[in-house]
Amino acid sequence: QKEVEQDPGPLSVPEGAIVSLNCTYSNSAFQYFMWYRQYSRKGPELLMYTYSSGNKEDGRFTAQVDKSSKYISLFIRDSQPSDSATYLCAMRKGGSNYKLTFGKGTLLTVNP
Amino acid sequence: GAGVSQSPSNKVTEKGKDVELRCDPISGHTALYWYRQSLGQGLEFLIYFQGNSAPDKSGLPSDRFSAERTGGSVSTLTIQRTQQEDSAVYLCASSLEIGNNEQFFGPGTRLTVL
Numbered sequence: 113q114k115e116v117e118q119d120p121g122p123l124s125v126p127e128g129a130i131v132s133l134n135c136t137y138s139n140s141a142f143q144y145f146m147w148y149r150q151y152s153r154k155g156p157e158l159l160m161y162t163y164s165s166g167n168k169e170d171g172r173f174t175a176q177v178d179k180s181s182k183y184i185s186l187f188i189r190d191s192q193p194s195d196s197a198t199y200l201c202a203m204r205k206g207g208s209n210y211k212l213t214f215g216k217g218t219l220l221t222v223n224p
Numbered sequence: 225g226a227g228v229s230q231s232p233s234n235k236v237t238e239k240g241k242d243v244e245l246r247c248d249p250i251s252g253h254t255a256l257y258w259y260r261q262s263l264g265q266g267l268e269f270l271i272y273f274q275g276n277s278a279p280d281k282s283g284l285p286s287d288r289f290s291a292e293r294t295g296g297s298v299s300t301l302t303i304q305r306t307q308q309e310d311s312a313v314y315l316c317a318s319s320l321e322i323g324n325n326e327q328f329f330g331p332g333t334r335l336t337v338l
Contacts, residue, residue: 144325146325148329153331154331154332155228155315155317155329155330155331155332156267156315156329157329158326158327158328161325161326200266200267202267204325208279209280210255210257210272210280210322210323211269211272211280211283212257212259212269212327213269214259214266214267214268215266216266217266217267
């Protein structure tokens, strides 16, 4: 079992829809949780990161972490065609472990 | 300021040749990271630098892979005797300091080994 699991999709939604992207993880040592967006043939771009369980909101994006269930989510409200990209979750353990462990990414298409 | 830059953007090489991939981090960023992204494996950590030091080399796939960083800035990832399974996009990222979770990625080098 991989440490981080993410449904690769693809996920196709109409413009304006609410999108839910999810990752599960198996190692309770993960303490920091990030979401990256990656456009085709570009490097990943950090969208949000959280440390504790709960919700964090930034504009149309909400990141949610449930450490008891080892489950994280990213919600995108009022999705736009420009949101079409691959979304990657990433996690880091605490202390002096600085390695990010990524999910395989979910390909999202928002149709106008 | 400028973001992370990587060169070359594309590299095609023959099996058995050595290749060097270069990363220029954001100015002032002391931490630098290398990752590899392939279709089957997703994004995998290779190595990170704190200044010029690489405390964790556990992600390097084999002893054919090495990396160095000089002057606390530019880093080079070298792959010796390339194999077809080395074909992937090699991504570099930097952060202001080690432990800062905001890693900024470059566009990557797409390596194809024939």
